[in-house]
Amino acid sequence: MIEPAEFASRGEGQLRQGGRSLLLALYTALRSLKMYPLENATVQKALDDLDASARTLLQTEIELEIRMAGDFIFVNSTRLRVELDNYASFSHILAMLRAFEIGVLHIRSGMERREWQVFLSLLLSVSQQGEVDERLEVLQERLDAAKVAHLELERAQAEGGSSQESRHQAKRVFAEGVAVTRDMISGVRLGRGPRLKRVKRAVQLVVDQVLNNEMSMVGMTTVRDYDEYTFTHSVNVCIFSVALGRKLGFSKVQLYDLGMTALLHDVGKARVPAEILNKVGGLEDREWKFIQQHPWMGALTLFGMRAYEEIPYRSILVAHEHHMKMDLTGYPKTIRPRTLGVFSRIVAVADGFDAATTRRVYNTTPIEPDQVLKEMWDNPNRGYDRVVVKALINLIGVYPVGTCVILDTLEVGIVAAPNPDGQQLSRPLVCIAVDVDGAAVPLPGNQVSLMEKDDSGAYKRSIVKVTNPSKFGLTPGDYFV
Ligand SMILES: [Fe+2]
Ligand SMILES: [Fe+2]
Numbered sequence: 001m002i003e004p005a006e007f008a009s010r011g012e013g014q015l016r017q018g019g020r021s022l023l024l025a026l027y028t029a030l031r032s033l034k035m036y037p038l039e040n041a042t043v044q045k046a047l048d049d050l051d052a053s054a055r056t057l058l059q060t061e062i063e064l065e066i067r068m069a070g071d072f073i074f075v076n077s078t079r080l081r082v083e084l085d086n087y088a089s090f091s092h093i094l095a096m097l098r099a100f101e102i103g104v105l106h107i108r109s110g111m112e113r114r115e116w117q118v119f120l121s122l123l124l125s126v127s128q129q130g131e132v133d134e135r136l137e138v139l140q141e142r143l144d145a146a147k148v149a150h151l152e153l154e155r156a157q158a159e160g161g162s163s164q165e166s167r168h169q170a171k172r173v174f175a176e177g178v179a180v181t182r183d184m185i186s187g188v189r190l191g192r193g194p195r196l197k198r199v200k201r202a203v204q205l206v207v208d209q210v211l212n213n214e215m216s217m218v219g220m221t222t223v224r225d226y227d228e229y230t231f232t233h234s235v236n237v238c239i240f241s242v243a244l245g246r247k248l249g250f251s252k253v254q255l256y257d258l259g260m261t262a263l264l265h266d267v268g269k270a271r272v273p274a275e276i277l278n279k280v281g282g283l284e285d286r287e288w289k290f291i292q293q294h295p296w297m298g299a300l301t302l303f304g305m306r307a308y309e310e311i312p313y314r315s316i317l318v319a320h321e322h323h324m325k326m327d328l329t330g331y332p333k334t335i336r337p338r339t340l341g342v343f344s345r346i347v348a349v350a351d352g353f354d355a356a357t358t359r360r361v362y363n364t365t366p367i368e369p370d371q372v373l374k375e376m377w378d379n380p381n382r383g384y385d386r387v388v389v390k391a392l393i394n395l396i397g398v399y400p401v402g403t404c405v406i407l408d409t410l411e412v413g414i415v416a417a418p419n420p421d422g423q424q425l426s427r428p429l430v431c432i433a434v435d436v437d438g439a440a441v442p443l444p445g446n447q448v449s450l451m452e453k454d455d456s457g458a459y460k461r462s463i464v465k466v467t468n469p470s471k472f473g474l475t476p477g478d479y480f481v
Helices: 004-035 041-060 087-098 113-126 132-145 161-190 196-212 214-222 229-247 252-263 267-271 285-291 294-308 313-321 342-357 369-378 386-396
Strands: 063-069 072-075 078-080 102-108 151-155 404-407 412-417 429-434 446-449 463-467
Touching: 004 041, 004 063, 004 072, 004 078, 004 087, 004 113, 041 063, 041 113, 063 087, 072 087, 087 102, 087 161, 113 132, 132 151, 161 196, 161 214, 161 229, 161 267, 196 214, 196 229, 196 252, 214 229, 214 386, 229 252, 229 342, 229 386, 252 313, 252 342, 267 294, 294 313, 313 342, 342 369, 342 386, 369 386, 404 429
Parallel strands: none
Antiparallel strands: 063 072, 063 102, 072 078, 102 151, 404 412, 404 463, 412 429, 429 446
């Protein structure tokens, strides 16, 4: 028998998968219609696919609601994850619908292939005409004239353009970071010289984005890509390190060096066989020994690249030192006492936090972010520099983004962002996910600031405790990218 919870998650999984195929089909149809005439076989096939994927979803759903909220696309309140492989198609669709200020598409049961064809042709022709705020009316009139009855369009709510703009920018910077890291690691594997100019440019983009809009960049570290762990991890460590360096008062030039160093910290992993890096389940002693060689293999690799004169010498030191721990109980073992360099201490903290909060092959259950911070702060055996851990707590708050919290109003929420003024770390912005009566608030939740006060001057809401989101059937990732 299927338990209700299991049933719900199964339905949601189907919707997520079906929603992704629908959007991909929509994108393909739009693109082919833009390039070829309607009669062309590619266009016809794309329309067939689009019609089929909508029909499949409409077998189980009464109506499909495709809603754009910021950079997210929801299909019937299931948020579709923007991942690197669907980034192009999602952003194309978002841009197209934005050109009309469309916020929601309602697709009703009975939607015909002919209606899709009319809709897409009109989207392409009308998007070039007139003023943005008039286009939606024009489109709507023409759809009515063509008797498109199963489709309804809703105008988007106005939203702050600048924050949306910076989220876009952050995504582009992140994607470029992942691309250069992938290129560099495969270059090292193949014994090819790295394209360091491109790596350097990518790092500069990260630094500039952290300086312009820190939270948009730090927010990107919650995008977890299972298959691309090694690359996304390096970019995440780069972002955290630069943001930490900034908190610690580094200059822009120092931040460039720190970012480069952080991005390269695990370059030695390129020399560890992929089957060991990606092994599911426990590692044998021999395999652990191999992994533990990555610091000095990284140092050697970078030493070999020094001829290019683009690598900060500290990168070599950080590749070598980042697992040593402050008390030198980590690896590789040192013969003489030494003090870790400040770059190594920063990268070690960024590395430890990202690794512990990420789900990956040999760590299938990620630990809750607040537990990770607490452990890094409380347990001296972890060997982190306390000043840097303090900076990390300041950066992401005592309640990191994604933490599930119970409030004194008995509402349950997911932490959406740290308190913007950085002072009151226990008063972040929270998405209310479960209301006072215990009822679920539809996604994307209702965002409130815990700084809000009532008429008597008392805080309206305060955090009582951190809880496990699964107790309330919540998935924190649903509230973010
Ligand atoms: Fe490492
Ligand atoms: Fe690492």
